[in-house]
Amino acid sequence: MKKILINILTFAIVVAVIVVLFLSLGSEEGARYVFKGNTEHKAVDIKPKEYQCSECNMDIEKLTYMAELITKEGDTYFFDDIGCLVLWLKNHTPDTHSMLTQTLDTHRWIDVKKAWYSRTAPTPMGYGFAAFEKKKEGFIPYEEMKLLMLQGKNLHDPFIKKKLLQKQ
Amino acid sequence: MNEILLSNEVIVYLLAETVLYLLLFIAFLVTLGLLKRWNFDAFTSEQFQLENRSYLVMTIILFVMLLKILLLPYFVYTIDRLSDLVPGAMCAAGVIKANAYGNPLLSLKIVILFLSGLWLSINRLDLGAKNYPYMKLKSWFFIVVFLFLSAEFILDILYFTHIETTNPVSCCSVIFGQTGGANGLPLGLDIPKLLILFYLLFALVVLTLLSDLLLLSLPATLFFAVIAYYAVVYFFGTYIYELPTHQCPFCMLQDHYYYVGYLLWGLLLFGVFFAIDAAVMQKIFKQPAETLKRNALLLLSLFVLLCSAYVAGYYFKNGVLL
Amino acid sequence: MVILEKVSKVYNEGTTQAFEALKEIDLHIAGGETVVLSGVSGSGKSTLLSLIAALDKPSSGKIEVGGELISKLPDIHASAYRAKRIGIIFQHFNLLEALNVEENVIVPLINSGLKTEEIRQKAAKSMEMAAISHKASQQVNALSGGEKQRCAIARALVHDPELILCDEPTANLDRANSLKFIEILRSLHHMGKTVVVATHDPLFEGLPFVDRVIHMEDGRIVEPAGAAPSADLTEES
Numbered sequence: 001m002k003k004i005l006i007n008i009l010t011f012a013i014v015v016a017v018i019v020v021l022f023l024s025l026g027s028e029e030g031a032r033y034v035f036k037g038n039t040e041h042k043a044v045d046i047k048p049k050e051y052q053c054s055e056c057n058m059d060i061e062k063l064t065y066m067a068e069l070i071t072k073e074g075d076t077y078f079f080d081d082i083g084c085l086v087l088w089l090k091n092h093t094p095d096t097h098s099m100l101t102q103t104l105d106t107h108r109w110i111d112v113k114k115a116w117y118s119r120t121a122p123t124p125m126g127y128g129f130a131a132f133e134k135k136k137e138g139f140i141p142y143e144e145m146k147l148l149m150l151q152g153k154n155l156h157d158p159f160i161k162k163k164l165l166q167k168q
Numbered sequence: 169m170n171e172i173l174l175s176n177e178v179i180v181y182l183l184a185e186t187v188l189y190l191l192l193f194i195a196f197l198v199t200l201g202l203l204k205r206w207n208f209d210a211f212t213s214e215q216f217q218l219e220n221r222s223y224l225v226m227t228i229i230l231f232v233m234l235l236k237i238l239l240l241p242y243f244v245y246t247i248d249r250l251s252d253l254v255p256g257a258m259c260a261a262g263v264i265k266a267n268a269y270g271n272p273l274l275s276l277k278i279v280i281l282f283l284s285g286l287w288l289s290i291n292r293l294d295l296g297a298k299n300y301p302y303m304k305l306k307s308w309f310f311i312v313v314f315l316f317l318s319a320e321f322i323l324d325i326l327y328f329t330h331i332e333t334t335n336p337v338s339c340c341s342v343i344f345g346q347t348g349g350a351n352g353l354p355l356g357l358d359i360p361k362l363l364i365l366f367y368l369l370f371a372l373v374v375l376t377l378l379s380d381l382l383l384l385s386l387p388a389t390l391f392f393a394v395i396a397y398y399a400v401v402y403f404f405g406t407y408i409y410e411l412p413t414h415q416c417p418f419c420m421l422q423d424h425y426y427y428v429g430y431l432l433w434g435l436l437l438f439g440v441f442f443a444i445d446a447a448v449m450q451k452i453f454k455q456p457a458e459t460l461k462r463n464a465l466l467l468l469s470l471f472v473l474l475c476s477a478y479v480a481g482y483y484f485k486n487g488v489l490l
Numbered sequence: 491m492v493i494l495e496k497v498s499k500v501y502n503e504g505t506t507q508a509f510e511a512l513k514e515i516d517l518h519i520a521g522g523e524t525v526v527l528s529g530v531s532g533s534g535k536s537t538l539l540s541l542i543a544a545l546d547k548p549s550s551g552k553i554e555v556g557g558e559l560i561s562k563l564p565d566i567h568a569s570a571y572r573a574k575r576i577g578i579i580f581q582h583f584n585l586l587e588a589l590n591v592e593e594n595v596i597v598p599l600i601n602s603g604l605k606t607e608e609i610r611q612k613a614a615k616s617m618e619m620a621a622i623s624h625k626a627s628q629q630v631n632a633l634s635g636g637e638k639q640r641c642a643i644a645r646a647l648v649h650d651p652e653l654i655l656c657d658e659p660t661a662n663l664d665r666a667n668s669l670k671f672i673e674i675l676r677s678l679h680h681m682g683k684t685v686v687v688a689t690h691d692p693l694f695e696g697l698p699f700v701d702r703v704i705h706m707e708d709g710r711i712v713e714p715a716g717a718a719p720s721a722d723l724t725e726e727s
Contacts, residue, residue: 006379013372014384020365024356159255211496211561213503213550219562220547298559298567 035076043068043100043109044076055084056125065123065130067101067112069094082112083127086149101131108133117145120155120164128155128164171253172331177246182328184239188232189321195232196314198225199307206307208299222303226291229310233284236317240277241430248421253333260418269327276320278437283313285441286448293453302453354394359403366392366399370472373443377461382447389443392468396436400475407478412490432474439467491653491684492519492542497551497561499537499709511537513709515551519686521652524679524699527688529706535688538706539655542686543578544568556652573598577646581658583638585630585645591617592626595644602649612648620644620674636667643674654678656687668693675699 032051035044049059060066060080067079069088072095079085082101099112104121112131116139121130129145140148148154155161172178202222207215247264251257254266264270287309294302353362369392376385401417408420408428420429442464446457483489499512512534519525527535540546541553544560545568553561560571572578577598585594595613602609617623622640625633630641639659646654656675660668672693678685679699687694694700705712 003379006375007381010372010375010379010381010384013368013375017365017368017372020361020368021355024358024361208562211550211552213498213500216547216549216562217503223564295564295566298563300564 033077035078037074038070038076039074041070041074041097043070044078046078051078053078053080053084055079055088056081058124060124062124064102064104064107065121067099067131068109069099070097071095072097081123081125081127082117082129082131082145083123083125083149083154085112086146090150103131103133106133113142115142116140117142119148126155128161171333172250172328175250175253177242177249178328181239181243181246182324184235184242185321185324188235188239189317191228191232192314192317195225195228196311199310203304203307203311206303208303219300222300226295226306230288230291233288236284237281240281241434243274243277244418244421244430248418250331254331255333258419259416259422261416263331264418266332267327267330269323269330273320273323273327276316276323280313280316280320281437282441282444283309283316286445287313289445289449290453293449293455353398353402357398362395362399363403365395367472369395370468373468374465377443377446377465380450382450382457385443386447389440389447389464393436393440396471400432400436404475404478406490407482410482410490428474432471435467435471435474439464439471442467491521491523491556492517492686493552493554494518494538494542495552497538497541497548497553499534499541499546500549503549511709512541512548515709515711517704517711519684521684522679522682523701524675524685525687526694526697526700526703527686527706528690528694528703530690533706534709535690535706536657537709539578539657539686539688542653543576543655544571573601574649575651576653576655577649577651579639579642579646579654579656579659581661583642583662585638585641587629587631590627590629591622591633591641591644594630594641595648598645598649612650613644616644616648619647619677621670634667635662635664636670639663639667639671640674643671647678651683653684653686656685656689658689658691659687660689660691660693665693672697 033054038044046060048061048063051060052058053060054077058080060078065081067082067085069077069085079088085099100109101112101115103110103115110133115131115133116135117129117131118139119128121128123130127149129149132139153160198221202218205214206218244260248260250263251259254263257263264274287306290302290306290309294300294306369388372388373385373392376388402415405415405420406412408425419425420432421427442460446460446464449455449460450457494515494517497512497515498510501509501511515538527538529535541548542555544563548561551561556575563571592613595616596609599609599612614623617626620640620643622637622644625637630638633641660671663671668691675685676699
């Protein structure tokens, strides 16, 4: 009798574990990374938490810092921080049509290569690079931002952070 | 790099590793000879010499593997101490990430811990019989473990000689914390589901060990080990540190947390090992494994109790959860 | 009971000081036999006994005692074999001087798992057989040579072994005590024990209860030793 009870309980727990796993994995599937069918290659406006960043998996909440990569096929990838886009491109070589970023000053979608980047903004991932349409003192172009990002010279680096914030 | 190699802990550690590796290398060479010529049914002078030699070499291997098990916490202690020398590192987490060799080295050490434990179990079984029934099996197994040990030795040297004291490393809040970015939990889990899985899997491990469903206990234990790691880092650890954003498996090894990390991770690792050993001994070697099961149950129960005690303690002290 | 097949023992094997103590010994001893191994010092008698007792391993060859292969026993099993199946009486007694007679006698039963009362009973029976009961509480270092030997006999018999090995048991005894020892051997023979005595004491020649005398010289048996005892071989006069 005791053995039967233990076996039943064991079976019940195995089922419960599987259920929990399915719920988790299901919820991950529910979170979305890619918007398909963007054949017009325009920036896609999304709601907060509707999509997740393709690099760091975080929900995209602060839409003002987000960036998008649109492939020639119309797949649109979302990034909560321009730094995430740079890191993602290190390991992925998509057939890119365009890369767009929101700007903090004009709140428009512009090409990432045309934007200017501050180094000390409170971005979602804490890298510090935020896109502006109009150049101001201390802002850097995309290529320089990309290099600094890949070298790890962003606000995650305590020396860099101290140096930049002291300047301010 | 010089400050690293000249630090007392690193000198002691590398010296110990070198001596042990040399002993194992000798044992490896002798074992190769044993494997080639071993024939227990022969009564020749050569076979008697092999048997005498095997007793010696197995004693060496036994001694070295026991010491290597002790060296693992010392390795962790060493890299924790190095956090004073490496800029940006507040604990072993940063030091481990100081170069690309750190994480593979630590993972390899844990794998070796389990393999060594299994070898010790098989050796005990073999010496308990009158005719060395597992001599060839344990010799081959030792050859395999020796390959891992060789990789570990090389990685040890590469790791310690490539820790830069000029380049800053990330601290654990960046590596493990929310500010670092990703939801660190696997399989899309959130904290509530993680905890449900943690306790469910613990119950499953207990039940499968008690009811002799050892084939099920093996995957359950391994899965529990993985979930337990994440549960400690992302939930229970925050109650040890009493800070919801402090998520780190290494800081709890330090003195300001009363070195509780050694106890916690030790209970988990050894509990998991005994559960795996029980399954292997009973299913593969058809040996009774009551003591091993009892040890596994005791250690894993203490582990879960300790984790839960921190949460309960915080709640009773403060009236709220983090 | 005891089977030796092509047993050799070489000390310092592989060195320039290698010494062949036993050379391809073949020997069969049946259960209940009393066998004397005779020969001068250095003939290999003690080496042979130590191999049968699993105190040492041969360099080659097979040794079986009571159906169990003992020439390759791992240490822990060799200890268990000695503790359960054989009793050894040494030339120099090898008693624990700091203990008394009874305490020495119960040493082999320490790990036996028996209760204290059972151990005491066995020790009492064994001491009676060896005629040393009257000295049970006497410190061993205060005993005479003959008394020490009888204490050693009691210790060797306490766990009721099937095989008793005696290595030069009378070498340190006077004639009177040697004869007393031989009497004890006779009673062991009548109890059906298998007894092997290694000795060069001439007192053991011609004993009626000795089934066989095996002469050893220079590590070899110089008289036939493999057959069961025949009428011709049981007595040497």
